[in-house]
Amino acid sequence: MPRAKLKGVNTVKKRLSDGTVRRYYYHRASGTPLPSDPNSREFLLAYAEAEKARPKDAGTIAALIRSYSLSLKFERLATSTQKEYRRILTKLEDRFGTMPIAALASPKVRRIFLDYHEEIGREHPREADNRMTLLQVVFNYAISRGELRDNPIVGLERLHRADRAEFVWTERDVTGFMKDAPAELQQALVLAICTGQRYGDLIRLRWADYDGNAITLRQRKTGARVNVRCLPTLRAMLDGMPKRGPFILTRPDGRPWFTEKNDKALSKAWREHARAAGITELHFHDLRGTAVTTMNEAGLTPQQIASVTGHTFKSVLTILERYSARTQRLSDAAMLAWENAQATGFANPLQTTPLTAEAVWKKEE
Structure with missing residues (x-):
């Protein structure tokens, strides 16, 4: 028997490690968890009791934080993002x-x-920025619901300045990493550079997402659906890999690199090998920027790059500004294009005219 539509019930969907989706129900005003069966008598009784209880934090910032954390907007965030946001919201x-x-x-x-x-x-400028940024999100959500008129911290200047323009994986870095890397780490590197996808999406890629020609996925962070045609290098690697389970990237024993509570295992193994290879400044997530930079160097337009990586057009331009503004290959390509451009041909034959000793003497007089 279907339940009547009750106001003030939040439904939170969570995808478990086996791929199934479980629904959790909460009383929005109080945050009280409700029974798992919305058609049961117990659910209606629990809802009625929650309606009677007025939240102790009503009218406070805690109520705004609770409202946001139970919102659909929060629910649609990636699991790892939700976990980090909850940590910050608690602070x-x-x-x-x-x-x-x-x-x-x-x-x-x-x-x-x-x-x-x-x-x-x-002591922690980046953490400070993250806390204030998330508090702005909470206030903006409250404004959208009519619970707040203005955001008191709008336009707050950030303390942390992250410039990773120099942090691109070069051919030398890749060669050094791949030299003694275990096969599972080599596979992760090739997949990352050849697709430009995020770490969280790469470790969850399934063999079912690969049709022998392209990889299709829906990105967890943005919900964008992308179709990446595989380069011959990537296709050869995928076709030659053993299928140890449903996921493309796995540990040596075939287990996936993530669990419901932790998805940092590959990142940890990656970091340890990188240090052993003498690579201390570069991170796994720099591979995404490297992929964008490489595509740009190959002549792809920002729109084409965005169609592969799933970035917005604005984000691609931001990444190119951060990562590729100083690469040697771009500089060489720019100067070669200038050298062969007819429109600016007057600049190429320019030479200084040597002065004779008599001319120099007259000039000095």
Whole structure:
């Protein structure tokens, strides 16, 4: 018997490691978990009890944080992102949870947040930025729901400046890493550079996503669906790999590189081998920027690159600005194009005219 549509019930879907989807139900106003069967008598009774109880944090920032964490917007985030956001939201609630929402209308409240930002930022600038960025997200969500009029920390200047323009995997880096790397790490590198996909999507790629010619996936972070035609190198590797299970990238024993609670195993193994190979500045996620840079060097337009990687057009331009502005191959290609351009041919034969000794003497006079 289908249940009546109840207001104020949040449904959270979670994909388990075996691929199945489980639904969890929460009373939105109080955050109270509800029974798993929405058609049961127990569900209706639990809902009625939750309706009676007024949340203790009503009217505070803690209520705004709870509202966002139970939202569909939060639910659609990748599992790893949700986990990180919950960690940060807990820190924010510990510090600001009891602050009344009404206090956010005061122009003086911005200074409180700025002081907190600087306090954390003295030792952990990136963490400080992440906390403030997520608090802005919470406030913006509250504004969209009519619970808040203005965002008191909009336009906050970041403390951490990340410039990875020099952190591109060069041919020398790749060769050094591949030399003594286990097969499973070599496979991960080839797959990453040849597709330009994120770490979280690569470790979850299934053999069913590969049709012998292309890889098709829906990205976990953005929901974008991309179809990547495999380069001959990648296709040869995939066709020659043993299929130890449903996932393309696996540990030596065939287990996937991720579990429901942890997806950092490949990253850890990668980091250990990179250090052993003398590569300390580059990370796995730099391979995505390297792929974008390589495609750009091959002459692909930003629109074409975005169709492969799933980035927005704006994001591709940002990555190119960070990663590829200083690569030697781009510089060489630019100068070669300039050298062969007819429109600027006047610059190529330019030479200085040597002065005779008499001319130099007259010039000095």
